Every structure is written in C-alpha cells, then in structure tokens.
Amino acid sequence: MTAAGVIALLEDGRTLTTPVLRAAVARLAPPMDTVASYHFGWIDQTGQPAEGDGGKAVRPALALLSAQAAGAPAEVGIPGAVATELVHNFSLLHDDLMDGDEQRRHRDTVWKVHGPAQAILVGDALFALANEILLEQGTAEAGRATRRLTTATRRLIDGQAEDISFEHRERVSVQECLDMEGKKTGALLACASSIGAVLGGASEADADALEEYGYHLGLAFQAIDDLLGIWGDPASTGKQTWSDLRQRKKSLPVVAALDAGGPASERLGELLAADAKNPETGAFSEEEFALRAALIEEAGGREWTSEEARRQYATAIAALDKMDMPEGIKRKLVGLADFVVVREK
Amino acid sequence: MTAAGVIALLEDGRTLTTPVLRAAVARLAPPMDTVASYHFGWIDQTGQPAEGDGGKAVRPALALLSAQAAGAPAEVGIPGAVATELVHNFSLLHDDLMDGDEQRRHRDTVWKVHGPAQAILVGDALFALANEILLEQGTAEAGRATRRLTTATRRLIDGQAEDISFEHRERVSVQECLDMEGKKTGALLACASSIGAVLGGASEADADALEEYGYHLGLAFQAIDDLLGIWGDPASTGKQTWSDLRQRKKSLPVVAALDAGGPASERLGELLAADAKNPETGAFSEEEFALRAALIEEAGGREWTSEEARRQYATAIAALDKMDMPEGIKRKLVGLADFVVVREK
Numbered sequence: 001m002t003a004a005g006v007i008a009l010l011e012d013g014r015t016l017t018t019p020v021l022r023a024a025v026a027r028l029a030p031p032m033d034t035v036a037s038y039h040f041g042w043i044d045q046t047g048q049p050a051e052g053d054g055g056k057a058v059r060p061a062l063a064l065l066s067a068q069a070a071g072a073p074a075e076v077g078i079p080g081a082v083a084t085e086l087v088h089n090f091s092l093l094h095d096d097l098m099d100g101d102e103q104r105r106h107r108d109t110v111w112k113v114h115g116p117a118q119a120i121l122v123g124d125a126l127f128a129l130a131n132e133i134l135l136e137q138g139t140a141e142a143g144r145a146t147r148r149l150t151t152a153t154r155r156l157i158d159g160q161a162e163d164i165s166f167e168h169r170e171r172v173s174v175q176e177c178l179d180m181e182g183k184k185t186g187a188l189l190a191c192a193s194s195i196g197a198v199l200g201g202a203s204e205a206d207a208d209a210l211e212e213y214g215y216h217l218g219l220a221f222q223a224i225d226d227l228l229g230i231w232g233d234p235a236s237t238g239k240q241t242w243s244d245l246r247q248r249k250k251s252l253p254v255v256a257a258l259d260a261g262g263p264a265s266e267r268l269g270e271l272l273a274a275d276a277k278n279p280e281t282g283a284f285s286e287e288e289f290a291l292r293a294a295l296i297e298e299a300g301g302r303e304w305t306s307e308e309a310r311r312q313y314a315t316a317i318a319a320l321d322k323m324d325m326p327e328g329i330k331r332k333l334v335g336l337a338d339f340v341v342v343r344e345k
Numbered sequence: 346m347t348a349a350g351v352i353a354l355l356e357d358g359r360t361l362t363t364p365v366l367r368a369a370v371a372r373l374a375p376p377m378d379t380v381a382s383y384h385f386g387w388i389d390q391t392g393q394p395a396e397g398d399g400g401k402a403v404r405p406a407l408a409l410l411s412a413q414a415a416g417a418p419a420e421v422g423i424p425g426a427v428a429t430e431l432v433h434n435f436s437l438l439h440d441d442l443m444d445g446d447e448q449r450r451h452r453d454t455v456w457k458v459h460g461p462a463q464a465i466l467v468g469d470a471l472f473a474l475a476n477e478i479l480l481e482q483g484t485a486e487a488g489r490a491t492r493r494l495t496t497a498t499r500r501l502i503d504g505q506a507e508d509i510s511f512e513h514r515e516r517v518s519v520q521e522c523l524d525m526e527g528k529k530t531g532a533l534l535a536c537a538s539s540i541g542a543v544l545g546g547a548s549e550a551d552a553d554a555l556e557e558y559g560y561h562l563g564l565a566f567q568a569i570d571d572l573l574g575i576w577g578d579p580a581s582t583g584k585q586t587w588s589d590l591r592q593r594k595k596s597l598p599v600v601a602a603l604d605a606g607g608p609a610s611e612r613l614g615e616l617l618a619a620d621a622k623n624p625e626t627g628a629f630s631e632e633e634f635a636l637r638a639a640l641i642e643e644a645g646g647r648e649w650t651s652e653e654a655r656r657q658y659a660t661a662i663a664a665l666d667k668m669d670m671p672e673g674i675k676r677k678l679v680g681l682a683d684f685v686v687v688r689e690k
Contacts, residue, residue: 029503031510094469098462117443120465121506124439127469128499131476135492143488147480154473158374161466165376 001335009332010339013061016074017081024082024133028125035114035122039093041105045113055105056343058221058336059084059192065332066210067196069325077196079133080145084192086130087153091188093123095160099247106238127153137199145198148207152191159184163249170273172250174259181222181252182215189218193333209322213333216316221340223309226251227302228345230293236345242289246282248275252308257301264298271295313341346680354677355684358406361419362426369427369478373470380459380467384438386450390458400450401688403566403681404429404537410677411555412541414670422541424478425490429537431475432498436533438468440505444592451583472498482544490543493552497536504529508594515618517595519604526567526597527560534563538678554667558678561661566685568654571596572647573690575638581690587634591627593620597653602646609643616640658686 001009025036037043044050060081067077095101096109097119103109111119134146162180166172193214194207202210228237229244229251237243244251258269271292275281296302316337320330346354370381382388389395405426412422440446441454442464448454456464479491507525511517538559539552547555573582574589574596582588589596603614616637620626641647661682665675 029506032503032506090469094465098465116461117509120439120443121502121509123469124435124472125499125502125506127472128495128502131491131495132499135488135495138492140485140488143480143485143491146476146488146491147483150473150476150480154470154477157466157470157473158377161374161377161470164462164466 001331001338003339006335006339009065009335010057010061013064013081014057016064016078017057017060017085020078020133021082021085024086024129025126027129028122031114031118032122032125035110035118036089036126038113039089039110039122041107045108056345057085058340059088059189061336062189062192062214062333063196065196065329065336066193066202067200068329069210069323069333070197070200070202070206071326072196072200074196076200079137079142080149080195080199081192083130083134083145083149084188084195086126086133087149087156088188090123090126090130091156091160093119093126098160098164101239101247103239139199141199141201145195148195148198148211149191152187155183155187159187166250167248169250170276171258172255174252174255177250177252177255178219181226182219185222185225186215186218189221190214193217206323209319212319212322213316213337216312216319217337217340220309220312220316220337223252223305223312224341224343226253227305227309230296231302233344238345241286242293245289245292246284248272248281252305253296253301255301256304256308257296257299260299260301260304262299264295265300268292268295268299309341313337346676346683348684351680351684354410354680355402355406358409358426359402361409361423362402362405362430365423365478366427366430369431369474370471372474373467376459376463377467377470380455380463381434381471383458384434384455384467386452390453401690402430403685404433404534406681407534407537407559407678408541410541410674410681411538411547412545413674414555414668414678415542415545415547415551416671417541417545419541421545424482424487425494425540425544426537428475428479428490428494429533429540431471431478432494432501433533435468435471435475436501436505438464438471443505443509446584446592448584484544486544486546490540493540493543493556494536497532500528500532504532511595512593514595515621516603517600519597519600522595522597522600523564526571527564530567530570531560531563534566535559538562551668554664557664557667558661558682561657561664562682562685565654565657565661565682568597568650568657569686569688571598572650572654575641576647578689583690586631587638590634590637591629593617593626597650598641598646600646601649601653602641602644605644605646605649607644609640610645613637613640613644654686658682 026033028036034047041050063081063084064074064077068074093110096104097111097116101109102112131146134142134149159180163184190211194210197210198207230242230253234241240246257265317334320333371378373381379392386395408426408429409419409422413419438455441449442456442461446454447457476491479487479494504525508529535556539555542555543552575587575598579586585591602610662679665678
C-alpha cells in the first residue's frame with residue numbers, strides 16, 4: 001500500500017468511529033464532557049470548536065479491519081474501536097498526570113489545563129464508558145470482547161507500574177524493558193487488532209492470531225516511539241526535545257546502550273548513575289542531553305532499537321499467515337504496520 | 346435482629362469474601378499489590394502484617410444476602426461481593442487524592458504514604474480487577490452483573506464530578522444534593538444489594554427491587570455519613586473534626602440549613618459566602634468550625650438530615666416487599682439497614 005492509501009485507511013477509520021466516540025463522550029456529566037472533548041482535540045481551552053490533532057487513530061483502523069478479517073462488515077467493529085480508543089485515552093490522561101507530562105499532541109495536557117482532579121476523574125469515566133459501550137451490545141460476543149479488553153487494560157496498568165518503577169532503578173535489562181513495553185503498548189494494540197473480529201464472531205484461534213499481530217506491532221510501534229522520544233523532532237512529535245531523557249525513562253535505546261558494553265556504554269552508565277542522584281537534571285542544558293543522546297547512539301542503542309522495530313514488524317506480519325482472511329484486508333493490515341515503523345510522530 | 350447479630354452477619358460476609366479479595370489483589374504487579382494491601386489495612390506502612398480496619402464491609406454482606414434472596418447459596422454472590430468491594434475501594438483511592446483527604450480508617454491515605462501516582466495507578470488496577478473477577482466467571486449472568494456494575498460505576502463517577510463542582514458553587518439545592526448522593530453512594534450500594542441475585546439468576550424485576558432497596562439504603566447511609574462528617578467523633582470516624590466543613594462540602598445538613606430560611610440560616614449563608622472567597626478557611630480554629638456547625642443545627646439542618654435518613658430507610662425497607670424472598674433473608678436485610686442508620690462511624 002502507498003502512504004496515501006494508509007492515510008486514507010486511517011481517515012476512514014476516524015470517519016466511522018468519531019461520531020460514535022463523540023456520542024459516547026457526550027454521555028459524561030458536566031464538566032467531564034468538556035474536559036474529555038478538550039483532551040480529544042474537539043474543543044480548545046476556551047470551549048470553542050477546534051480542528052485538533054486527535055492522535056493517529058491507528059487503533060480504530062485496526063479494530064475495523066479486524067472485523068473485516070473475520071468476514072464481518074467494518075461497522076461490526078465500531079463498538080470495539082470506540083472502546084479501545086476510550087481505554088487508550090483513559091491511560092493517556094492518567095499517565096500524563098503520573099509522569100508530569102505537560103504537552104501532548106502539541107497542546108497542554110488535561111491536568112495542566114483543568115487540574116489533576118479532572119484528569120483523574122475523566123480518565124476513570126472514559127474507562128467505565130469503554131466497558132459500557134461494549135456491554136450494552138448485549139451479545140455473547142460483546143461479553144468475550146469485554147473480557148479481552150479487561151485483560152488488556154490490566155496488563156496496560158501493570159506495564160505503567162513497571163515503567164514508573166524502572167525510573168527509580170539504576171539498571172533495567174533489555175528483556176525487562178521489552179516485557180514492560182509488551183504490557184504497556186503491546187497488550188492494547190493486540191486487543192484493538194482482534195476486538196472487531198471477536199465482535200464479528202471469529203474463532204478463538206483467529207482472534208489469537210490477530211492479537212499476536214497486534215502485540216508485535218505494538219512492540220514495533222513502541223520501539224519507534226522510544227527512538228522519537230530521544231531523537232524525534234518536537235515540531236512533529238508535539239513533545240519537548242529529549243523528552244524521554246528529561247524523564248530518565250529507561251527506554252529501549254538507553255537499556256540497549258547500557259547493555260552493549262564498550263567505552264561509550266560505560267561512560268553513559270557513569271553519567272546516568274550520577275544523574276539518578278542529582279535532583280537538578282530537569283534543569284540540564286540542551287548540550288547535556290545531546291551528550292547523553294550521542295553516547296546512546298555511539299554505544300549502538302539507536303541502531304539496535306531500529307533493528308528491533310524491524311524484527312517485531314516481521315513477527316507481526318508473519319502472524320497474519322496463521323489466519324485465513326481476505327487478501328485485500330491482509331494487505332491493509334500490512335500497510336498499517338508499514339506506516340507504524342516509518343512514522344515521524 | 347440484635348446489634349450482635351448484624352456484627353456477626355458483617356463478619357460472615359468478611360470471612361467468605363476476604364480470601365477471594367486477597368487472592369485478587371495478589372494478582373497485581375509489584376508494587377501495586379503492596380500499596381493495595383496497605384489500603385485494605387492488611388499491612389502497615391513498613392509492610393508488616395496488620396490487623397487493620399478494612400471498613401464496615403456492608404457491601405460484601407449485601408451481595409451475599411442478595412444471592413440468598415434469589416434462592417442461591419451465599420457463595421454464588423462472592424465474585425459480586427469482591428467486585429463491588431474493588432470498585433468501592435478504587436473510588437476511595439481516587440477520591441481521597443482528588444479531595445486531598447489525608448486520613449481514612451484512622452490511617453494515612455495511600456497518596457500520603459505512597460504518593461499520588463500509586464494512588465491513581467492502584468485505583469485503576471482495582472477497577473480493572475473488578476471487571477476481571479466477574480467476567481472470568483464466563484457465564485451470561487456474569488455478563489449481566491458486569492453491565493450493572495459498569496452502570497453503577499459510571500454513576501458513581503458522575504456523582505463525584507458533581508460533588509467536586511458543588512464545592513465551587515455558592516448554593517446547591519437539597520434536590521441537587523440528594524441527586525448527587527444517589528449517584529455517589531446510592532448507585533454502588535444498589536449494585537451491591539442486587540449483584541449476588543443477578544449472579545444467582547434472579548429475574549430483572551427481582552434485581553430491580555433489590556437495587557431499589559440498596560439505592561435508598563445508600564441515601565440513608567449517606568445522610569448518616571453527612572451527619573458524622575460534621576458532628577462525628579474523630580475517635581470513631583477516623584477523620585478530622587468538622588471534616589466536611591473543612592472541605593466546604595455542600596453536604597445535606599448544610600444545604601438543608603441554607604434552604605430553611607430564618608435568622609440562623611441567613612447568618613450561615615453570609616458566613617459560608619465569605620468563606621468561599623477566603624483561601625484561609627483551612628487554618629480556621631475549632632471555634633470557627635463549631636460556630637458554623639451550631640448555625641447549621643439551629644437552622645434545622647441536623648434534624649432534617651436525621652429525618653431524611655429515616656425516610657430513606659423506610660423506602661428501602663418497603664422495596665423488599667416487591668420481591669418474594671425467604672423471611673430469614675429479609676430479616677437480615679432489614680437488620681443491615683437498621684445498622685446503617687444507627688452507626689457512629
């Protein structure tokens with residue numbers, strides 16, 4: 001698929017999903033409906049309609065494609081697309097607050113604009129709404145879908161817990177980092193990639209194959225995210241420069257560089273160990289972050305992470321062969337995976 | 346039923362529920378399992394086993410009785426008892442953080458001890474766990490129960506949103522306050538009072554009758570809570586003196602007093618309007634809070650709230666007649682309601 005084809009695919013997913021997502025959010029009691037609308041980029045800080053950047057919407061597109069992979073119309077996947085998008089945004093609202101992130105999608109985060117209480121409350125509401133949207137379908141398939149979504153959400157929360165605990169540890173192994181990212185990012189993408197199929201009545205084996213695709217796609221996605229978290233262009237990502245280094249995130253490039261050995265790896269290890277004891281790292285100059293980034297690259301962390309993204313991408317694509325699905329749908333799932341590993345934001 | 350009978354009933358509920366609740370909490374990834382165990386009073390701040398006050402456990406007792414009301418063994422209600430207890434504690438963890446409450450059950454709250462991020466994260470995890478515990482039963486009844494729990498949780502969150510917004514408003518009507526408390530407290534008690542019956546295969550009409558009992562019991566419970574929030578003995582409640590006045594809560598006694606008219610009501614209105622513009626109310630002396638409490642009482646807010654608790658209690662008891670249930674179980678449900686309206690903590 002061409003890049004334009006993938007953009008159109010994401011756009012189609014948004015077109016089918018957004019009205020249902022908006023109607024779901026409109027159920028929230030004031031002021032939570034307004035706060036959520038701000039988060040999704042539908043209104044600005046003053047309450048005026050906005051043409052905001054609501055995110056890439058990879059998950060809705062995956063959910064709709066997964067319904068089609070199971071031979072159902074894309075529309076069957078809509079409640080699943082909306083539910084995974086709600087869970088994803090619940091986690092963004094809470095994670096931004098826990099991590100102290102002030103910017104997302106080029107705008108101030110909800111806790112910065114509306115305060116911590118609203119970020120907590122609206123996150124909770126979106127999480128509850130996700131289950132409500134699925135369960136009100138009232139079918140056995142919706143029950144199965146809710147169970148898979150619940151499992152994914154629990155793993156997502158476990159992953160966030162590990163991510164936070166890693167920030168307080170001096171060393172984290174590459175395997176621990178991959179496990180954490182599998183929970184934090186892989187689990188929900190796995191769910192998004194199979195939930196439409198589950199709603200469409202797919203067998204457990206087919207749903208599992210799609211989950212496997214989504215899980216490894218999630219790990220590829222996260223590897224790219226980790227690269228962008230250090231070397232991404234703030235104009236594209238909407239985050240600060242050296243965003244992950246500022247937060248001392250033990251992301252893949254960092255742990256791979258520390259594991260690699262050699263002079264750059266050792267120098268990096270000494271610097272980061274000193275940083276961990278220094279409460280002033282937030283006030284570091286651009287040059288100090290640039291030095292750390294250069295050492296990570298010199299130790300091979302950047303290259304290893306790029307290769308890991310390609311490995312996870314290949315595993316994801318291979319999983320699609322475990323399921324019998326229309327060729328046109330498989331091509332689109334491959335196209336989405338291509339998009340995920342070449343994106344710049 | 347005697348008071349001792351009710352204590353034994355609550356204790357039986359705890360005995361059946363706690364091992365399953367503990368096993369559920371043990372599924373959480375570290376350090377969330379530890380943080381949750383601290384919250385439930387199973388360990389102290391140093392991680393040592395504690396004989397903590399885990400709360401009154403009214404909800405588990407109700408869930409088990411509701412299974413029996415539907416003719417099922419109490420054990421059928423256990424997943425429902427655990428799930429409602431998990432949702433209740435999810436809301437406590439988040440509400441304590443949002444409200445800035447430093448004490449619960451005579452101990453420092455989780456956000457005070459383990460920090461805001463853990464309070465958010467463990468709350469999220471308990472919420473997800475509640476759905477997991479129910480849905481893994483894999484039955485149609487469990488699907489129905491999860492749907493009712495989800496609806497109750499959404500209403501609970503709406504109620505908390507309204508409660509927060511009331512603190513920023515000068516006047517709130519008695520009806521608005523009752524609506525808010527119906528969502529914040531009534532909805533989950535309604536769910537606890539019917540979830541065991543739903544798991545036991547009760548008809549929708551029977552489940553609705555039990556919900557009606559639980560909803561009005563919840564409003565009676567909250568009316569008593571509002572009285573304790575102003576006039577409760579800190580040694581019993583485990584909260585600060587004048588706890589709700591410190592937080593400027595527009596609780597029932599306050600709104601009823603403001604609505605009553607007359608000299609004390611007007612004087613109270615002037616004082617609270619001035620307080621709302623004064624950032625220093627947190628530093629008020631005991632005497633200043635005592636003056637406000639005396640005006641609320643003089644204006645009739647205390648008496649009205651006591652009567653409202655009795656009215657809601659009577660409506661709750663009347664709802665039990667809408668369902669055909671064993672006399673012994675009905676007696677226990679009445680006994681629990683008696684306990685709720687005479688408690689001192």
